[in-house]
Amino acid sequence: MTEIIFATNNAHKLSEVQAVLGEGFRLLTPRECGICEDIPETQPSLEGNASQKAHFIYDRTGRNCFADDTGLEVYALDGAPGVHSARYATDGHDFEANNRLLLKNMEGITDRRARFRTVISLILDGREYLFEGRVEGRIAEEPSGAEGFGYDPLFIPDGYSKSFAEMSAEEKNEISHRGRAVRKLVEFLRG
Ligand code: ITT
Secondary structure, three states: OEEEEEOOOOHHHHHHHHHHHOOOEEEEOOHHHOOOOOOOOOOOOHHHHHHHHHHHHHHHHOOOEEEEEEEEEEHHHOOOEHHHHHHOOOOOOOHHHHHHHHHHHOOOOOOOEEEEEEEEEEEEOOEEEEEEEEEEEEEOOOOOOOOOOOOHHHEEEOOOOOOHHHOOHHHHHHHOHHHHHHHHHHHHHHO
8 A cells, every 4th residue: 555645725625635545545645644734736837735744744744745736727818817716806715606707717717628637746756746637618608517527517518518517526537637637656666
């Protein structure tokens, strides 16, 4: 069993990633390692933030760890909310307010194309490695579904007519940005 710290405070991410990693890996949270401070993410890119979060945990524990930074990139909004996805509408993680603001900013826009992009920074034996996963899709006219989190009720992946929030965790992981990035991470860790 490989133990590795996942530098996140997001419980939804934790369960999605654990499901993809399977039983060979045990994920530890920052809290379980005695780190209760907020993990900073002040960089202007997903790559920068993933790296910052992983280094923050590595610097305090010296242990193998990884972090995920994810953004929803809407083509017609020049990539917004992007790196600001968590704090789009407020300075907290208010998913409903974020979704409302996104719909408001999309009013009258017919090009609804968007993608989710996840960047994972892994620090293994002191060296950093980056992995990326993407999924293309579009922004719905209104939210639907109660599964998942964040922008899932508004995101319809290409080839589907339902949102991520209308899919089981398994179905979402199969095609999602995070599922794809985590499978690259697993392949790397298994060598
Ligand atoms: P950590 O930094 O503690 O990992 P976070 O929630 O701040 O958690 P991110 O900065 O990576 O994570 O994510 C930014 C936001 O993007 C997040 O708050 C959600 O609103 C949204 N998001 C991320 N992954 C998502 C997913 O799989 N489905 C829908 N929305 C997602």
